[in-house]
Amino acid sequence: MKLKIVSLILGVVAMVQVGAAQNVAQLLPAQLEKDLAARASEVTEVTLTKSMLGFAAKFMDGKRHDDAAVKQLIEGLDGIYVREYEFDKPGQYGPEVVEQVRQAVSTSEWVPLVREQDRKHGETTEVLMKVVNGENRGMFILEAEPRELTIVLILGPVKMEDLGKLKHLSGLGALGAVSGAQHAAHGTHTGGSK
C-alpha cells in the first residue's frame, strides 16, 4: 500500500512534470457521471484546472525543446478533464449514454473534426473542436467501445497536433492514438465509418 501511495505520488509528479489545469467545467451531467461510475468496474477521473496546469508548468524546464513546447501549450490551457470507464461486459452502457455525452457539446461552437464508426466492433471515435471567433478554444474527444468509454475535454487553445504532446500526461495516453489515427487519415474528415 505504501508502495502504491509512493508510486501514485510519483505518477502525479510525473504527470505534472510532463504536463499540465481551473474552472470546474462539468464534463458530464453529475448524475450520468455517478451512474457510469457505479456500473463500471474501473473508473479513472483526472481533473486538471487552470491553476493546476499553471503549477505543473513550473515543473517544466523551458530549456529543453520538448519541455518548452509542452510548457507553452499547458500554460495557455484552461483545463483538461478525463473520464475513463471500463466495464466487465458489453452492454453495460447504451447508446443513450453516448447521446447524453454528445449533448454536452451540441452547440454551434463545437465543430466536428473526426467521426469514425467501426460497426463491426461497435466502436466510435469522435473529435470536436470548439471554435470561438475563428480561434480554437477547446477539444472534445469521445471514444466508445463495447467495454470502455473514454471522454476527454480540453479547454483553451489546442490543436490536433498538440494531442501528441499531451499524450504523456497520466490518463491522456489515448490522445496519442487519436492523434495518430488522425494523421493516418491524412487530415480531417467527418462522418466516416468502416
Add this chain to the structure above:
Amino acid sequence: MKPFASIVLVAVFLLFPAVTVLAGSQDQGFDAVVKAIEGRYQVHAERMPLVAFLARVTGTGKYGGSLHKLATVEDFKADVDSEELTTLVDEKLGAGWARMVREVSHHGREATLVYVRPHGHDMDMFVVSSEGRELDIVELTAKPDALEQNVRKYLHDGSEADPARAGD
C-alpha cells in the same frame, strides 16, 4: 476594575478568535477526514504524529516533498462505496482543495483520491487510498524545485524517469 481582572478580560478577548479558528479547523482538513472515516466505517485509524518530524530528520524532504500527516487503517474490512467515500472526503477536506485524480477499481476494492491545493510556490497534496484491507490517508507538500532536480537525475538517458518518451 482590578488590574488582574483587566488582564484576564483582555487575554480572553485576544484568545477568543484563536480558539474559534482552532475549533473550526477541526471540522475540516486532515483530522476531520480521518474522524469522518473512522465514524462512517467504524474503524480506528493509527495516526503517526511524528511522521513529519521523522521525514525532516531523515532528509526525505530534499527529494521533492515533505510529509505532514499520515494515518493508516489496518484490517479495513468495510465495503466501501467509492461515491460515498468521495463525497465524505470532498466535504470534510474543506475549501481550497481540488480533486485532481479519482481512480476506482471495483474488482480490487481499490479507491484512490488525490487532492491538491496551491501552497505558494509549492503544492499541498492530500491522498486517500484504500486497497484490500488497508486504507491510508496522507498529507504532504510537493516542492517543484527539488522534484525537478531529482527527476532530472534520472533523465540523463531520457528513459529512466519517463519510459513513455523512450518510445518516441
